[in-house]
Structure formats: structure tokens, C-alpha cells
Amino acid sequence: MKNFGKVDMILDQYLKRHKISRCSLMRKTELQYSQILKYCRNDVQKIDLNILAKLCTVLDCNIEDILKLTKGKIKE
Numbered sequence: 001m002k003n004f005g006k007v008d009m010i011l012d013q014y015l016k017r018h019k020i021s022r023c024s025l026m027r028k029t030e031l032q033y034s035q036i037l038k039y040c041r042n043d044v045q046k047i048d049l050n051i052l053a054k055l056c057t058v059l060d061c062n063i064e065d066i067l068k069l070t071k072g073k074i075k076e
Helices: 011-017 022-029 034-040 049-059
Strands: 006-007 068-069
Touching: 011 034, 022 034, 022 049, 034 049
Parallel strands: none
Antiparallel strands: 006 068
């Protein structure tokens, strides 16, 4: 059985650490609040790469600052 792990959105943690409000992020990225909320709650099944680029550019951060990879184990 193969378990490749998972990727989690840790945007909310980043915002709290840097004292940035969701509303401020919404205004700067020109995204809808519902989109920001989904990314903050890690409630995204498919990540839009354009939104990811927008978030990283506006926050002046790297992808690994808002995404976390938890590696799985491969059993053969």
C-alpha cells in the first residue's frame, strides 16, 4: 500500500504570525472573501496556481510558507 502523504494549506497560520487580517488580504489580492476563507481553513481540494502566485506575491512569501507537505510512507 502506498501512502504518498498530503499537502496542507497553512495560510491562516502565516497570517496570524504576521498579523495580517483576512480582509486586508482579500483587498490586496482582489479575491473574494469566500476564497480566502477556504484557503485559510485548508478547505481546498484543487489549488488554483494563479491564486497561489497571487497570495505569495502579495504576502511576499515563498510557497513553503503557506503550504506544508507531510510525507507518507511507502510499504511494499
